[in-house]
Amino acid sequence: MKVVRVVGYHQDLKLEEAPEPTITSPLDVIVKIGAAGVCRTDLHILEGQWAEKSNVNLPYTIGHENAGWIHAVGDAVSGLTVGDKVILHPLVTCGLCRACRFGDDVHCEDSLFPGINTDGGYAEYIKTGARSVIKLDPSLEPADVAALADAGLTAYHAVAKAARVLRPGNVVVMIGAGGLGHIGVQVMKAISPATLIVIDRNPAALKLAKELGADHVIQSGDDGAFIKEVQSLTGDRGAEAVIDFVAEGGSTSTGIRMLRQAGNYYVVGYGENLNIPTIDIISSEINFIGNLVGSYNDLAELMVLAAQGKVKLHTTVYKLEDFQTAIDDLSAGKVRGRAILVP
Numbered sequence: 264m265k266v267v268r269v270v271g272y273h274q275d276l277k278l279e280e281a282p283e284p285t286i287t288s289p290l291d292v293i294v295k296i297g298a299a300g301v302c303r304t305d306l307h308i309l310e311g312q313w314a315e316k317s318n319v320n321l322p323y324t325i326g327h328e329n330a331g332w333i334h335a336v337g338d339a340v341s342g343l344t345v346g347d348k349v350i351l352h353p354l355v356t357c358g359l360c361r362a363c364r365f366g367d368d369v370h371c372e373d374s375l376f377p378g379i380n381t382d383g384g385y386a387e388y389i390k391t392g393a394r395s396v397i398k399l400d401p402s403l404e405p406a407d408v409a410a411l412a413d414a415g416l417t418a419y420h421a422v423a424k425a426a427r428v429l430r431p432g433n434v435v436v437m438i439g440a441g442g443l444g445h446i447g448v449q450v451m452k453a454i455s456p457a458t459l460i461v462i463d464r465n466p467a468a469l470k471l472a473k474e475l476g477a478d479h480v481i482q483s484g485d486d487g488a489f490i491k492e493v494q495s496l497t498g499d500r501g502a503e504a505v506i507d508f509v510a511e512g513g514s515t516s517t518g519i520r521m522l523r524q525a526g527n528y529y530v531v532g533y534g535e536n537l538n539i540p541t542i543d544i545i546s547s548e549i550n551f552i553g554n555l556v557g558s559y560n561d562l563a564e565l566m567v568l569a570a571q572g573k574v575k576l577h578t579t580v581y582k583l584e585d586f587q588t589a590i591d592d593l594s595a596g597k598v599r600g601r602a603i604l605v606p
């Protein structure tokens with residue numbers, strides 16, 4: 264089969280021939296790839312940023328946002344039939360460790376991450392485990408949802424966590440209305456009665472956020488006037504929750520100033536350091552909450568919203584062979600929505 268592989272860091276990906284994956288364990292599942300999302304993490308992998316963390320042997324096949332059709336299943340797999348449309352939770356988990364038993368798939372103690380530390384979905388077929396497979400509603404196609412497997416899942420995980428404690432009349436601020444943020448807006452409006460304020464530097468992103476249901480959109484800038492706007496929209500108390508999809512370029516220091524007493528600050532993006540006097544933390548009782556990808560159940564719930572038409576993803580389709588164009592376009596900021604590769 265055709266695969267697109269990392270052959271070396273700081274080198275271009277390479278299209279190669281490789282044997283199809285085979286069932287070697289009773290809970291293995293082989294999926295015929297319908298689409299694989301092209302993610303900024305793929306660029307970071309090529310830059311070598313993941314080399315030490317993943318410890319992967321080169322060459323290997325990247326692609327961690329995968330959906331397709333069941334191709335083969337191991338002896339112990341039930342409930343899946345060849346040809347079923349599926350999306351894959353990004354990790355292959357053990358099901359036996361303490362984290363797995365809490366439904367906290369991301370922190371499994373014995374997991375594989377196809378596309379990161381083992382062969383992924385820039386290919387015609389991928390091997391995963393039965394625990395990672397979610398069947399799609401008949402109304403959904405693999406290419407419509409593949410990119411929700413990571414970007415969408417991460418947004419859902421953070422937004423659903425915030426929504427669980429938000430009440431009618433509460434206010435939530437989202438910083439960043441890009442790839443993750445525009446999914447976050449749709450999820451928040453679908454599952455929470457809280458008033459949603461979206462902040463971004465980019466007027467086009469704000470226009471989209473408004474179309475997707477944001478109650479208020481505010482353009483951020485260097486003068487900090489947007490903080491005053493948030494304060495006035497919250498009766499000078501601040502928001503119950505701030506969800507930061509950016510966490511770069513000073514967004515956290517301004518974001519914290521929009522939070523009310525005992526509010527929750529959800530960190531999703533990463534890059535900069537939090538800088539806040541500890542006395543401000545104790546006196547205000549604000550909470551900082553980290554968010555990493557999402558669980559199997561998060562992805563299953565997100566697929567319900569997708570099937571209900573409440574979460575839609577704009578995608579730009581490339582043939583698998585045109586992987587380099589997709590990578591170059593993503594790198595140059597030329598992709599509208601999310602890029603996907605289709606074999």
Ligand SMILES: [Zn+2]
Binds near residue numbers: 327
């Ligand atoms: Zn990704």
Ligand SMILES: [Zn+2]
Binds near residue numbers: 359360372
């Ligand atoms: Zn586990």
